[in-house]
Amino acid sequence: MHTDRDRFPFLTNTGKISEMKAQARETMRQVLAEMTAEEKQLESARLCEMLVQLIEEKEREARVGASAVMWPQLKVGTFSALLREPDLRALHDALPDVDWYYPLCRDEDQMSYYLVHDVDELERGSFGIMEPNAERHERVAAGQLDVILCPGFAFGRDGSRLGKGGGYYDRYLMGRAVHCELIGVGFACQVYDTVPVEKHDVRMNRVLEIPSS
Numbered sequence: 385m386h387t388d389r390d391r392f393p394f395l396t397n398t399g400k401i402s403e404m405k406a407q408a409r410e411t412m413r414q415v416l417a418e419m420t421a422e423e424k425q426l427e428s429a430r431l432c433e434m435l436v437q438l439i440e441e442k443e444r445e446a447r448v449g450a451s452a453v454m455w456p457q458l459k460v461g462t463f464s465a466l467l468r469e470p471d472l473r474a475l476h477d478a479l480p481d482v483d484w485y486y487p488l489c490r491d492e493d494q495m496s497y498y499l500v501h502d503v504d505e506l507e508r509g510s511f512g513i514m515e516p517n518a519e520r521h522e523r524v525a526a527g528q529l530d531v532i533l534c535p536g537f538a539f540g541r542d543g544s545r546l547g548k549g550g551g552y553y554d555r556y557l558m559g560r561a562v563h564c565e566l567i568g569v570g571f572a573c574q575v576y577d578t579v580p581v582e583k584h585d586v587r588m589n590r591v592l593e594i595p596s597s
C-alpha cells in the first residue's frame with residue numbers, strides 16, 4: 385500500500401528541474417541531519433546484510449559452470465561513507481572473495497575506480513572522502529565492473545536517483561558495461577516513489593529499501 389510518505393514531498397513545481405533538484409537536495413540535507421549516529425549504524429548494518437544476499441546470489445550465478453582455473457571474482461564498485469551516507473565497510477569482511485573498487489575524483493569532472501583490498505588503505509582526499517591512491521592502487525576500466533553501489537541524496541523506486549550535484553556518477557556510469565548492475569544505496573528516509581531527474585541522470589537497476597518494521 386502506498387502512502388503519502390512515498391511521494392517526494394518537498395517540491396514546489398517551479399518548472400525548472402534543476403531548481404527542483406537543488407531544492408530537494410537542501411531538504412534531504414535537513415532530513416538526513418535528523419538521523420542519529422545509532423540509527424545510521426543500525427540501518428547501515430541492515431543495508432550490508434541486504435547487499436551480502438544480493439551479491440552472494442550474483443556470485444552463485446557467475447560460478448555456474450565455472451572451472452577452478454577460471455574462478456570468476458565479482459568486481460564491485462562501492463563507496464566510502466560521507467557523514468550522511470550508509471557505512472558499507474562491513475562488506476569487505478562479509479564477502480572476502482569480491483574485488484572491491486573505490487572511486488577517486490581525479491580532476492574536476494572525472495572519476496575512476498581503483499582496487500582496494502583493505503579499507504585501511506584509503507586516504508582522505510577530495511571533499512574529505514576516504515579515497516584510493518592512484519599511485520598505489522590498480523585502476524579498473526569502467527566497462528569492467530559487474531556491480532556499482534551508488535550513493536545519493538534520494539532515490540525513487542522507479543530507479544531515479546538524486547545525486548550530490550557534481551555529475552561525477554552520471555558521467556562515469558555512461559561508460560559502464562551493459563551487464564553492470566547499478567544499485568542505489570541509501571537510508572530508509574531517502575527512498576520515495578520517484579525523485580526529480582534530468583535527461584542525463586542515469587537510472588538505477590535497483591534501489592535498496594530497508595523494509596519498515
Ligand SMILES: Nc1nc2c(c(=O)[nH]1)N(C=O)[C@@H](CNc1ccc(C(=O)N[C@@H](CCC(=O)O)C(=O)O)cc1)CN2
Pocket residue numbers: 413463464465466467468469487489495511513535536547548549550551552553
Ligand atoms: N561517498 C561518496 N563518494 C563520492 C561521491 C558521493 O556522493 N559520495 N561523489 C558524487 O558525486 C563524488 C564526490 N562528489 C561530491 C559532491 C558533493 C558533495 C557534497 O555536497 N557533500 C555534502 C555532504 C554530504 C554528506 O555528508 O552526505 C554536502 O555538502 O551537503 C560530496 C561529494 C565522488 N565520490
Ligand SMILES: Nc1ncnc2c1ncn2[C@@H]1O[C@H](COP(=O)(O)OP(=O)(O)OP(=O)(O)O)[C@@H](O)[C@H]1O
Pocket residue numbers: 405536546547548549550551552553554555558582584585
Ligand atoms: N553525462 C554527462 N555529460 C556531461 N555533463 C554532465 C553529465 N551528467 C551530468 N553532467 C553535468 O554535471 C552537473 C551536475 O549534474 P547533476 O546535478 O545531475 O549531478 P548529480 O547526479 O546530482 O551528481 P553525482 O552523479 O555526482 O552524484 C550538471 O551541470 C550536468 O549538466
